[in-house]
Amino acid sequence: MNESITLNYDVDSNDFTRAGEASSSVKRKLKLMGVDPDIIRKVAISLYEGEINMVIHSYGGTIEVIISTDMIEMILRDKGPGIEDTELAMQAGYTTAPDNIRSLGFGAGMGLPNMKKYSDDLKIESVVGKGTTVRMKVYIPKNIS
Amino acid sequence: MQLGSFIEVMSEFELLNKGNDLDREVTVPYCCDLLSIVMGRMPQGAAWVTVMANTNALAVATLADAACIILAEGSSLDEADVAKAKEKGITVFKTELPVFDTALIIYNRLND
Numbered sequence: 001m002n003e004s005i006t007l008n009y010d011v012d013s014n015d016f017t018r019a020g021e022a023s024s025s026v027k028r029k030l031k032l033m034g035v036d037p038d039i040i041r042k043v044a045i046s047l048y049e050g051e052i053n054m055v056i057h058s059y060g061g062t063i064e065v066i067i068s069t070d071m072i073e074m075i076l077r078d079k080g081p082g083i084e085d086t087e088l089a090m091q092a093g094y095t096t097a098p099d100n101i102r103s104l105g106f107g108a109g110m111g112l113p114n115m116k117k118y119s120d121d122l123k124i125e126s127v128v129g130k131g132t133t134v135r136m137k138v139y140i141p142k143n144i145s
Numbered sequence: 146m147q148l149g150s151f152i153e154v155m156s157e158f159e160l161l162n163k164g165n166d167l168d169r170e171v172t173v174p175y176c177c178d179l180l181s182i183v184m185g186r187m188p189q190g191a192a193w194v195t196v197m198a199n200t201n202a203l204a205v206a207t208l209a210d211a212a213c214i215i216l217a218e219g220s221s222l223d224e225a226d227v228a229k230a231k232e233k234g235i236t237v238f239k240t241e242l243p244v245f246d247t248a249l250i251i252y253n254r255l256n257d
Contacts, residue, residue: 019204044208044210108180110182118185
């Protein structure tokens, strides 16, 4: 198989009842495709953290997942508000989540660190007032694909 | 221990939903309520003990691949979330016991 498959999802701001649906759907599809469980776990965790970040912090956006034989690429684009200090946001424990979000179990300041830990490549482009694009890649080693 | 046997021997916990994948292995008890820490650190196949009884906990259990959830300290799912657990095939228990006691029972049972 040389062609790739692209999946697209919309993510709404503040909709915690649907948060995780895109990640769960991607996980199900990868399982059906027979992708290695460790690769699926890396994708599921990094994508869910990204999805939750969009729900908590953004004005909504889209998730695009491109599945090919050698990697799974995840592109999360939101409509703002943008991250002022990306380096600070990357620090473990740093959070801007309000109390109502913390009471749901979020806001530990581990979202971005988890995305960095579980994806093989993470790039964040953010413009305050415009939005943030997060690109993550999880590589599929040849011997297990 | 397989999840199916785990459900049978954990009779002191109330079973809120019997999920799928009953032949999967239950590895260790794991305790934490902060979901991002759970996402990052919970071992695969864990029996996850938490008081965080909501939709997001169900999503985390699925995505981080817990074997089951045990809601401690009398926390429980509402009807909509029980339905969601059914739909997603997640095994969920509840108990009035504190988190530590719950995890200790699981640990002893897994290591009998």
